[in-house]
Amino acid sequence: MPEIRTADKLNKKYLREGMWPTIFCNGCGHGVVLDYTFWALEELGWDMDKVAFASGIGCSSRLPGYINADGLHTTHGRAIAFATGIKAANPDLHVVVFTGDGDCSGIGGNHFIHAARRNIDITVIMINNFIYGMTGGQLAPTAPLGSIATTAPYGNIEHPFDICELAKALGANYVARWTVTHPYQPMKSVKEAMQKKGFSLIEFLAPCPTAYGRRNKLGDIKKHWKWYDDNTILIEEYEKIMKFGSEDEKEKIRNKMQIGVFQDIQKPGFFEQYEKLVDRLQEKRYIGGKK
Amino acid sequence: MKYKRDPKLIREVLGKKVQFILGDMACVYGGILAGCSFFGGYPITPASEVAEGMARRLPRVKGTYIQMEDEIGSIAAVIGASWGGAKSMTATSGPGFSLMMENYGFAVMTETPCVIVNIQRTGPSTGQPTLGAQGDMMQAKWGTHGDFEAIALAPSTVQECMDFTIEAFNLAEKYRNPVCVMADGEIGHLRERVVIPDEKDLKLVDRVLATIDKEKYIPFTNSQTRKSKVPDFPTFGTGYHTYVTGLTHNEKGFPATDKQPDHEKLVKRITSKITDDLDELTNVEKLYLEDAETVFVTYGASARPAESAMEMARSKGKKVGMLRLKIVWPFPFKEIQKIAKKVNKIIVPEMNLGQIVHSVREYVDGQCKIVSAPKIGGEMHLPMELYKYLEEE
Amino acid sequence: MKWRYQEHLIYYEHGEVMIEIKDDWCKGCGICIERCPVDALEESDKLNKKGIRPPRLKEENECNYCRLCELICPDLAITVIPDKEVKKDMKKILLSPAGGKNK
Numbered sequence: 034m035p036e037i038r039t040a041d042k043l044n045k046k047y048l049r050e051g052m053w054p055t056i057f058c059n060g061c062g063h064g065v066v067l068d069y070t071f072w073a074l075e076e077l078g079w080d081m082d083k084v085a086f087a088s089g090i091g092c093s094s095r096l097p098g099y100i101n102a103d104g105l106h107t108t109h110g111r112a113i114a115f116a117t118g119i120k121a122a123n124p125d126l127h128v129v130v131f132t133g134d135g136d137c138s139g140i141g142g143n144h145f146i147h148a149a150r151r152n153i154d155i156t157v158i159m160i161n162n163f164i165y166g167m168t169g170g171q172l173a174p175t176a177p178l179g180s181i182a183t184t185a186p187y188g189n190i191e192h193p194f195d196i197c198e199l200a201k202a203l204g205a206n207y208v209a210r211w212t213v214t215h216p217y218q219p220m221k222s223v224k225e226a227m228q229k230k231g232f233s234l235i236e237f238l239a240p241c242p243t244a245y246g247r248r249n250k251l252g253d254i255k256k257h258w259k260w261y262d263d264n265t266i267l268i269e270e271y272e273k274i275m276k277f278g279s280e281d282e283k284e285k286i287r288n289k290m291q292i293g294v295f296q297d298i299q300k301p302g303f304f305e306q307y308e309k310l311v312d313r314l315q316e317k318r319y320i321g322g323k324k
Numbered sequence: 325m326k327y328k329r330d331p332k333l334i335r336e337v338l339g340k341k342v343q344f345i346l347g348d349m350a351c352v353y354g355g356i357l358a359g360c361s362f363f364g365g366y367p368i369t370p371a372s373e374v375a376e377g378m379a380r381r382l383p384r385v386k387g388t389y390i391q392m393e394d395e396i397g398s399i400a401a402v403i404g405a406s407w408g409g410a411k412s413m414t415a416t417s418g419p420g421f422s423l424m425m426e427n428y429g430f431a432v433m434t435e436t437p438c439v440i441v442n443i444q445r446t447g448p449s450t451g452q453p454t455l456g457a458q459g460d461m462m463q464a465k466w467g468t469h470g471d472f473e474a475i476a477l478a479p480s481t482v483q484e485c486m487d488f489t490i491e492a493f494n495l496a497e498k499y500r501n502p503v504c505v506m507a508d509g510e511i512g513h514l515r516e517r518v519v520i521p522d523e524k525d526l527k528l529v530d531r532v533l534a535t536i537d538k539e540k541y542i543p544f545t546n547s548q549t550r551k552s553k554v555p556d557f558p559t560f561g562t563g564y565h566t567y568v569t570g571l572t573h574n575e576k577g578f579p580a581t582d583k584q585p586d587h588e589k590l591v592k593r594i595t596s597k598i599t600d601d602l603d604e605l606t607n608v609e610k611l612y613l614e615d616a617e618t619v620f621v622t623y624g625a626s627a628r629p630a631e632s633a634m635e636m637a638r639s640k641g642k643k644v645g646m647l648r649l650k651i652v653w654p655f656p657f658k659e660i661q662k663i664a665k666k667v668n669k670i671i672v673p674e675m676n677l678g679q680i681v682h683s684v685r686e687y688v689d690g691q692c693k694i695v696s697a698p699k700i701g702g703e704m705h706l707p708m709e710l711y712k713y714l715e716e717e
Numbered sequence: 718m719k720w721r722y723q724e725h726l727i728y729y730e731h732g733e734v735m736i737e738i739k740d741d742w743c744k745g746c747g748i749c750i751e752r753c754p755v756d757a758l759e760e761s762d763k764l765n766k767k768g769i770r771p772p773r774l775k776e777e778n779e780c781n782y783c784r785l786c787e788l789i790c791p792d793l794a795i796t797v798i799p800d801k802e803v804k805k806d807m808k809k810i811l812l813s814p815a816g817g818k819n820k
Contacts, residue, residue: 039787039796039797039798041737041796043793044793048793049565049567051578052578053742053792054741054742054744054792055792057791058744059744059745059746059769059791060744060746060748060791061791062791063791064790064791064792064793065789065790065791067793068788068789068790068791068793072788081565082561082562082563082565083561085408085560085561087404097567098567098569098578098579101565102565103560103561103564103565103566103567103568104566104567104568105404105407105560105568105569106567106568106569106570106571107400107403107427107430107570108400108426108427108430108570111396111397111400111427114392114396114397114400114401114404115400115401115403115404116404117364117390117392117397117400117401117404118362118364118400118401118402118403118404118405118406118407118408118412119404119405119407119408119560120408121362121364121388121390121401121404121405121408121410122327122361122362122388122404122405122406122407122408122409122410122412123326123408123409123410123560123561124326125326125561126408126560126561143393143394143397144393144397144400146393147392147393147397214752214789216785216788216789217788220788254746254747254748255747255748255751258748258751258752307383307388310383311383311386314383314384315386318336318384
């Protein structure tokens, strides 16, 4: 009979001593993502000595500091490039990257594109709260049209960035987007993403009541969390209604954000191909081929 | 596959003992001999040959080569690979060096060993890509924001490109600091004869890994196993669960951004670990200094015409000597002060508008006359031009 | 319903149900109270060190061990401790989608 895993036992195994309570505001979605990661790690049963975390700058990038494993807290936007290096030096490590919406799609967009294109064997967990939270509430590339931020006081006139579409187009092995408010599907998804070989991306839509919710008049913490339930829809339901639904049903769901697993394919990863290349060169050497 | 340095395989891949190769390729040979197992680069003239050479040879010695998407990604991957346990290097030129500055500072703050080869070219901005210069010397010391100490070497021949790259790896592993090899476009694209050293003549220094009990281990303080300000290195995957951050951190590695004593202690330790060892980090070449009245203080490619000018002057009876700096930063000020007492004039030929001459002036402190001999535009000094400086009083 | 205080942990026990709250860690966001499907939690009238009112079990409650409060707390401050007899049923509920789409 396996041991029942409860939150306090998880705390003792995975949290770094002396670092809690967290710096996050009350009602923030980041702590919940940490929660889901712990449950996924527990299910997978990985040895915590062989897991490395990397992160950039921002609220989401403080997460590796709370986990009792090797962590690398790097400069703004470059976490994915650092993670490529860690994986290249020691391919036995499992590398997980925590990054934010500005960190990944703003300054770090180039590194994200090329890591996805090369299919590097890392898992990227991008926590999207539509704003730059840690520095006070500036505009982020993923902010919806018309939202208010300190550097867009009259409303945002730019179109938002859909990073899951980009990852799909680049051929990443696993692409999914979930909200933080319902626990079971994200936990299973995080576990699948970590197990999968090749580049996996999970985008979490997390609430930020202090910076985003307050400026955009989304109400207090409970109403803000409800806003996520009302404005998102599962991809299967969306497709079903678009195919078979009536006109006003289609109208109602047209502007909702889609969540779910968008892509789940299996392509060979970069380091697998590189090992095959090295083996091929070693064979040539023994057959007596010219150097 | 985890890398294991195999001397037989390396010698097989590098080829004959005496070869006639480019300066860039000599840096490749030096890196592979030192045990480099990760190269993350981006093509830029005149350093593309380093990336091309590594792309050919590194997979054959079972290392990893990735062409990253830009220079910022290159230096980031190099630092990540160093924490993953590999010896890593990258190669770039002026514009790429400017892009790498932020992560160079990150490597200094987190005490990560890595090697950056900078084949300098004329600047500022795009400049003359195919011609050489020495315009980044001050940038290697003051390039990134904040207070830090840098280590930089300047090779003058193709054989030195190889030897100094091996030396750069040794210094990086010993002091846990990034090290720059400041070659320039002239030496980088020059073909000369090199002799590859035998295994028994090579001296390699490896990083000191952390081995003590996990409960007692403190990651960012003076070493707990030997007398040194450089802590033992807890690479990822060995079970120490280190938290590495670019924020100011206390001894355990946790951010301490609102405490003045923590920052002072940290920054003073990472700068003094290099400045304390100035005597070991002094490496200069002295020619005819015993009776000299005028001395050329030079480094890198401009040392070659200066040596010819000195030989011309000696054959005519003038008392001229030369001090060639091999390790430029940390600046060997004791050597400068020694010769400043004895001579009347110091001439500093450089392929820039005068950068190292300021450091020389600072330490000479008015004891003798200092003349700067700049030349920009991509051409090296001619020995006759430097001879003219000797004639004027 | 009885409760006891042990260092900084509070235990609420009612019949077979027992929950543990770390009141040092709770930040008072109120999500567990809002999201409980059977409305078994309410705000307590004690204040913790930060001036927040942590949650507590109601006098009359129908807690069915769904553990949604435990999975969704951003600060990992609440734990549901199952009784010995219910352990067998607990295993079935762990980590399978509760009534949602099964992939």
